[in-house]
Amino acid sequence: MRPWNRPSRHCSLVRILLDECLPKRLKRDLVGHQTQTVPEMGWASKKNGELLALAEPEFDVFLTADRNLSFQQEINRLDIAVVVLVAKGNRYSDLQPLVPDLLAVLIGISPGQLIRVGA
Numbered sequence: 058m059r060p061w062n063r064p065s066r067h068c069s070l071v072r073i074l075l076d077e078c079l080p081k082r083l084k085r086d087l088v089g090h091q092t093q094t095v096p097e098m099g100w101a102s103k104k105n106g107e108l109l110a111l112a113e114p115e116f117d118v119f120l121t122a123d124r125n126l127s128f129q130q131e132i133n134r135l136d137i138a139v140v141v142l143v144a145k146g147n148r149y150s151d152l153q154p155l156v157p158d159l160l161a162v163l164i165g166i167s168p169g170q171l172i173r174v175g176a
Contacts, residue, residue, distance in 0.1 A: 071163050074112045076121035077101055079142070080149040083120075086156040090163065092120075105130055113137045118166060120159075122147045132171040140166070143175035 070091055075084060077095040084092045093116075095101055100111055105126055112119050118138045126132070132139050140162060144151040155175045162172050 071118055071166070072116045073118045073120050073163075074098070074116040076119065076123065078122050078147055079120065079152065080147070082149045083152060083156075086153060087160070109135060109137060109139075117168070118163065122152070127171050133169045136168045138166045138168055138170045138172070141171065141173045143173050145176070 070089065073087060073090050073092040075081070075092055075094045079094075081094050084094070095103070095108065098111070098115075100108055103111065105123070109119060109130060113136050116137060118140055120140050120142065122142050122144070124141055124143065126139060126141065130139075140159065142152050142155050142159065144155060158174045162174055166172060
């Protein structure tokens with residue numbers, strides 16, 4: 058069992074990959090977690106299937122605003138969790154209010170889960 062997936066009352070370090078459709082500035086709000094962006098990993102412009110395959114061994118959670126991802130990929134078969142931020146847009150000002158709920162979700166998330174945070 059991965060350390061981030063152990064039952065605990067305290068949030069463990071979660072390795073998060075931030076999709077390129079999200080503002081890089083969002084990284085600052087994910088305090089206590091290791092967060093990198095798709096471009097930082099050198100994976101910009103990769104299609105979702107290839108991106109998730111690259112991310113699986115390196116990350117615990119893929120964070121995106123792509124609402125269609127669940128229709129394109131079989132998330133439950135992956136060894137990575139996916140969190141979709143649902144807001145009126147993907148600007149930082151739209152997404153920042155979702156951060157408290159996002160941080161709460163990260164506490165108990167498991168590989169293969171797809172969780173939507175927001176509207």
